[in-house]
Amino acid sequence: MIIRSLLFSCGLALVYAMAVGYFAVGIPRVGPTQHQSNIIRIERVWHRATSADALLVGTSLSARLPDLVINQQIDSIAQSATGPMTGLLLADILPTPPRSVYVEVNMFHQGVDHEALAYFSRQPMAALREFVPILRQSEQPINLLISALVAQHAEPAIIFDPNKLRFGLDYLASQNQQTLSVEVLETSLVDFKKVLTSLRNKGIHIVLVEFPLHPEVRNSPRYIQSFDALSAVFPASEWEWVHPPAASKWEFTDGLHLTTASAVDFAQLLLTDIQTRRTSARRRVNN
């Protein structure tokens, strides 16, 4: 019975692999949940043979930048509901390392997604997924079904809603009045700098990106504290920064996340920055 069961399951897996290869090639893979979307977004970069020119690492702030705009010049492994440290640790072990990493720093102290790290680093499953694509999250039947359903409908744009914004700001105000404990802040900064320095030592170009925040959030005690600490540890003289232009009028859904229209604007700004740095780097090389 055991042998027969195993043989039967292997046969099914083979048929499934062929069916996926035949019917589901053109479906853009998305995850049914936020966490699985994160994993599938990383898988897209992870299993690519060529190295990314620039890689965006961050939280949901970066993950909300529209793929259509951002994917032209930069790969994104930004993940919702987890800190940028997860992406940095993954960038450190990417099979084909990127040339430059753009790091969203707004919530650098947010926790690490250990499940995602384990998924990509724990052997032998990580290696098996490299050679057997049906073992990947993106190829699972339910995820493929949801991807196919999503592909039929364009995702609705996230528009400005003053009530939602007020609710979000009130919630964030209750969270951000208290500053982070010095111990947590120092530990996070030390870990953050350690990973960034390690990437830099490998020859990867690091750019720190400050995403726009609603003024009420940006001026809350917690964000003033964390940005002051960041500027002290990563001075502009030693590290490259991208700051949002103060004059721009950003629209927010909840005080943290940009509406789709503003996200497109910020993505454009980021792409322009990438272009400028690339051109100046080329000039430096030519000179």
Add this chain to the structure above:
Amino acid sequence: MLFNSFDFLCFLIVTLGLYYLPFWRFYQVHVLVAASFFFYAFECPALLGLLVACIGMNAWLSFKISKLGVQDRAGIFRFAVCGILFNVGLLATFKYGPLAVQLLPQGKSGLTVWLQHLPLPIGISFYTFENISLIIDVFRHRRRGEMSFTPTAAPTHLLHSALFVAFFPHLVSGPILKADAFFPQIGLPKLWRNIAWSDAFKAIVLGFFLKTVVADNLKEVTTLMNYPQFIGFSTLTLIVLLAGYSVQIFADFAGYSLIAIGLASLFGYKLPDNFNYPYLSSSLGEFWRRWHISLSGWLRDYLYFPLGGNRRGRLRTYFNLFLVMAIGGLWHGAAWSFVIWGLYHGLGLAFERWAEERWPDLSLRLPRWACVATVFIFVSFGWLLFRLPDFGHVIAYLRCLATNYSLGFVGQKKLLILVFVFSLPVFLLHAFKSMAAGGRIHCVASTVPAWLKYGLLVFAILVSYGLPGAFIYFQF
């Protein structure tokens, strides 16, 4: 070491190989004890010391009880009380110390700081209850003047006690064993040719399916139950999430228990069933005879019956139910929400008993499906206290359920599909059972050939596993 890790697979193969080596047959118990200690120490070696000390102390106390004369009732009683106090004290210190600190007046004394920084040893709730079972079972046998079920030689007694408590399949999350049922299995030579491969395979495959396909995938959806993510959801979505969590917690724990049962049978040991289709229960009393059977059995035998059970009048019965369920709740974790969860079930059981006395034929008049649905709803609301540790968040969830009244799923269709698809196997499992009579949870009565069913399950594990997460009951 997680059962669903590669490390564990290597550990299992090596242990099985050593265990069944022909010339080591007389050292099988030694091999298992050593392997179990290694398993426990793998993540945090420092905590092994506590486990070993605990085993040593309980083995010594139970050995002393077994060696005392039947006439020395006071001596037997004294050692038994010492044993129980030792175990309860240990659990209180390591598990409930931080909760006790909250109740103490503010101020940083050395004791409060020490209690706050104590680590929570993995599986302490499980192995402490097993140690209490060892002490009480030996005490009861001795008091009745029966032959002891434990070995007569001290070193063998220690070794068998160590295996009883530390046997790795059940060490961190049960099933909670009873000493007089497990000890007779120890010491008998186990042979490779006697392994019940088919039963072990079925239990392990179904266990992994429940854990990796059902529980791990539902976990991805039920994270939406975190505050404040659920605030904007409609009533119907919140109900679906709650039902999804009910299925998830069952699949997670029943999956673990089945894997433990399957692994133990590879080594020739039989562990008791821990779940018996709990969501088919038509009363709360029945639910507790089907859910986490080893814990409810432990609470019944070592707490409810000694307190007098239902033989000391109506009020005393209600009090006993409340007390036992509150302790059962507190056993799950050092937080008030677990106590409230226990009292919630205690209240439900007391009400059920009162209703049975008031309207004896009520259960006969009501359709069974209505009773099953009522119990499922009652139990599911109780799980909110498990899912949301902050009591304020539970209230917020209930408020949203009442105020976000809508039957719509706008923007949440994916969520509905996921909960439906991944809960379906558990509902089908229960449905098959309700249609077929008898059988254990992993022996689904059906005419479909076993190789086809289990082949499908293996295929599902391969291509539909969720992102691996720790077992929910590890935290207890």
